[in-house]
Amino acid sequence: MEPINIAKPLLGQEEKNAVWEVLASGKLAQGEKAAQFESAFARYCGTRHAVAAANGTLAIHLALLAHDIKPGDEIITTPFTFIGTVTPILFCRANPVFADIDTTTFNISPSDLKKAITPKTKALLPVHLFGLPADIDSIRESAQNIPIIEDACQSHGASFKGKRVGSLASCACFSFYPTKNMTTGEGGMITTDNDELSDKLRLLRDHGQKNRYEHVILGYNYRMTDIAAAIGIEQLKKLEPFNEARNKNASSFTAGLRSIDQLQTPATPPKYHHVFHQYTLRAKDRDLLRDHLRSDGINCGVYYPRLVSENPPVKPFATRPTPIAESTTHEVLSLPVHPGLSPDDVKRVLSSIKAFYSKHP
Numbered sequence: 055m056e057p058i059n060i061a062k063p064l065l066g067q068e069e070k071n072a073v074w075e076v077l078a079s080g081k082l083a084q085g086e087k088a089a090q091f092e093s094a095f096a097r098y099c100g101t102r103h104a105v106a107a108a109n110g111t112l113a114i115h116l117a118l119l120a121h122d123i124k125p126g127d128e129i130i131t132t133p134f135t136f137i138g139t140v141t142p143i144l145f146c147r148a149n150p151v152f153a154d155i156d157t158t159t160f161n162i163s164p165s166d167l168k169k170a171i172t173p174k175t176k177a178l179l180p181v182h183l184f185g186l187p188a189d190i191d192s193i194r195e196s197a198q199n200i201p202i203i204e205d206a207c208q209s210h211g212a213s214f215k216g217k218r219v220g221s222l223a224s225c226a227c228f229s230f231y232p233t234k235n236m237t238t239g240e241g242g243m244i245t246t247d248n249d250e251l252s253d254k255l256r257l258l259r260d261h262g263q264k265n266r267y268e269h270v271i272l273g274y275n276y277r278m279t280d281i282a283a284a285i286g287i288e289q290l291k292k293l294e295p296f297n298e299a300r301n302k303n304a305s306s307f308t309a310g311l312r313s314i315d316q317l318q319t320p321a322t323p324p325k326y327h328h329v330f331h332q333y334t335l336r337a338k339d340r341d342l343l344r345d346h347l348r349s350d351g352i353n354c355g356v357y358y359p360r361l362v363s364e365n366p367p368v369k370p371f372a373t374r375p376t377p378i379a380e381s382t383t384h385e386v387l388s389l390p391v392h393p394g395l396s397p398d399d400v401k402r403v404l405s406s407i408k409a410f411y412s413k414h415p
């Protein structure tokens with residue numbers, strides 16, 4: 055039997071035609087297509103602006119720079135995330151400060167975040183992990199006037215109280231890596247309602263260039279190509295159906311696994327719209343279940359097998375204990391939930407899990 059993969063980008067004739075059009079035009083670098091993609095993405099998120107970038111990590115770097123993050127400043131974030139959330143803080147020579155997570159949502163705990171705030175705290179960087187928005191209302195209450203930057207790299211199209219991620223804070227950063235809910239190959243985006251911030255992000259992204267060869271600040275080359283943007287325009291049109299398919303697969307898993315006491319299925323609290331970048335269980339005998347599924351050709355994933363703060367470049371900053379996040383790394387297992395799954399694939403995953411727990415009560 056064919057293996058079932060944990061992720062599968064779905065690209066069709068539309069993307070092929072769009073890329074070919076850009077190649078034929080000879081205008082490959084950031085230009086008209088990037089501008090079109092930005093407008094469409096801003097409209098989708100319900101923000102005034104969207105600024106395209108080379109990838110999600112650099113989108114976060116731009117967001118921090120646009121907020122004037124300086125060496126020694128403290129940025130509070132979660133240790134239960136991909137390292138691309140945290141390295142941009144180090145690029146600024148600022149200090150990541152880690153707050154623990156909530157047991158049921160896997161997202162940053164607003165109460166622990168509050169305890170981590172000091173006079174040096176210059177920004178909060180919550181992650182909408184696995185496609186579920188973080189508790190932005192409680193975070194904002196704790197934050198007073200500290201700016202909040204959303205890491206929305208796993209949550210394109212998710213919403214909280216009817217507002218899409220991307221529009222919930224000072225600005226938000228997205229990734230279009232091939233495993234995400236939509237892709238451009240490599241790519242990123244920052245959304246914001248703030249005109250001044252948007253102008254600054256554009257300067258920083260393009261060599262600090264205000265007019266041709268007039269470089270008013272230290273900038274970078276973090277631009278997106280028009281080839282990537284052309285793919286993004288087509289993928290964005292498919293994002294809603296992609297997310298619906300993810301939700302349908304997730305509902306089938308949750309219904310099918312309800313009777314298994316050794317599993318905790320993912321929560322979607324009221325007023326949240328989850329887009330299931332990952333369908334993540336807490337599982338008894340996690341490693342054995344993972345091996346069993348893989349031997350059945352089901353390539354499940356462990357996100358994340360260790361805290362970001364346990365990796366050498368970050369470890370010196372792990373000064374606060376985050377015991378819930380730590381224990382979570384030993385329990386989580388993500389099932390394939392992507393829109394390319396067939397109904398038979400879903401059945402195969404369910405029967406493999408049931409077979410495992412009938413032997414491991």
Ligand SMILES: *Cc1c(COP(=O)(O)O)cnc(C)c1O
Nearest residue numbers: 109110111136138139207229231
């Ligand atoms: C993917 C991801 C990033 C980084 O995005 P890239 O485009 O891979 O650079 C950052 N944060 C989170 C939570 C991610 O999942």
